[in-house]
Amino acid sequence: MKGLNQLNKGLLRSYLSLVLLGLCYLLLIVPFTGYMHSKPFIEKLGHLPRVEVFQFVAADQKQLVSASLVMKVMMYFGGLMEQNQVKYKLPPDYPAMSRIIHGSVKLDPYNMDAYYLAQAFLVWDIGAYKIANDLLAYGMKYRTWDWYLPFFAGFNSAYFLKDYESAAKYYQMAADLSGQPMFSTLAGRYMHKSGQTVLALSYLSAMEKSEKNKAIKKSYSIRLQALQAVRTIEVARDSYLEATGRQPASVEELARSGHLVKIPADPYGGKFFFEVEGRVSTTSEFTFGKPGK
């Protein structure tokens, strides 16, 4: 009887401590989750070992490690899209993102997600066109069947690098691989300066439509909004030029003269202005987290 009592007491004590600890866990989990959630992205992206280390440790799981590295960057990028970007304190760690992506294609040079994600942020957010095209060229050596890579590289060459010779070469590759003759005429069609925005708009709306990933889709749609705003200002600028025979001094002047109904907002939080040669630009440089905005 005494032994039974002791056993019951022991059991009761165990239950009690379980309940107490459970309560402690509940109390702790809210601030803990809050802390983890608010942790700066740079810490979350973390510092990764060199790719050679990965190559050894990954053993026969290189494709898995490569995919998880891309996911890491993807989550980070998705997090950036969710944040209120204009109030964003730390600038996004693009060099780290680029480093991780480059490491992941060393592990699995066939990983399309890596090239796709790199194209999304390398060219549009940091203007690393050359790095992006080198990465795409590396991918083309492996993904010999994929028309997306030369399509991306062709666009980068034409739109950003103004290297029409390479653009034509890449578009031809994309045309040969996809069997879509559209690409072969793309390079030549929009190369006039006034056509640049139209080229970007058609590229971005195609990309945005086909995108399933929410974060990437959002990044494209913001970019698209910005370029649509640029296009609106360009159209107003051209009609102003036609009417007055001179370039407008500022975007505000377009609004005052009635050529622009309303000055469109820059979704990146910047202000539109004319560059010396009349090109429409913005103080945000079409990216979030630019200092001195």
Added chain:
Amino acid sequence: MFNIMSITLKGIFRDRVFHGILVVAFILPLIPVISTLSMRQVTELSITLSLSLISFILLLLAVFLGGTALWKDIERRYTYSVLSLPITRSSYLLGRFFGNALFMLITATLLGCVAAVVVWLVASGSPPDRQVVWMNFFLAVFFDAMKYILLVAVAVLFSTVSSSFFLPIFGTISAFLVGSSSQQVYDYVNSQPAQTLSLLTRKTASSLYYVLPNFSAFDLKVNAIYGLPLSLKGLFLTVVYGLVYGGIVLALSSVIFAKKEMK
């Protein structure tokens, strides 16, 4: 030998380690959900995850079952009673090995079939740019099983060298890591940038390459995931390599085991 083999097989199915490892296989049905995280290659990601999981499970089985099979027998003093029976030490050793090998093949076949259903489901939901090459998929699973059977042979060799628990387990894990990257090291020491290394380093690395098992040859994941063509000659050479290397390891184990003193 066949008796020992069937006893081994039955023993494994009753082993708690096996049950524990089998729980990992319950991740397989979750793969379609995880695969949707991919932006451009959902099906490819599902193949990556399936093959990785199978490979991981087989690795655990090879290390923990292969590495402990002999050790447990010696530790529990089963070996005395078994070896007093009219069987040679080598048939006992080989029986243990083939029981494990057969078990690995059965597990790989079962997991491969479940994974194929999972990948097929994903592929019908979001069709990939390139068709899944099923032949490559099943070959990848089969070659993975062969690789881990070879690893079991290595584990058996370690078990005959040492009666402790640590050498078979950690030795096998190290052999797996080194064997998976020996090709990379060999390619590097024979490349242009490595010519600055001392001759001794290069020669040592090359000799180790010939001595250590080359597991990377059995890794056909990339061919299965992206539907890349396989070389028939390469596959044939790999199978023969596996048989010959495994044979050497087992012969060596038999010699050591026969000479081993059992207290």
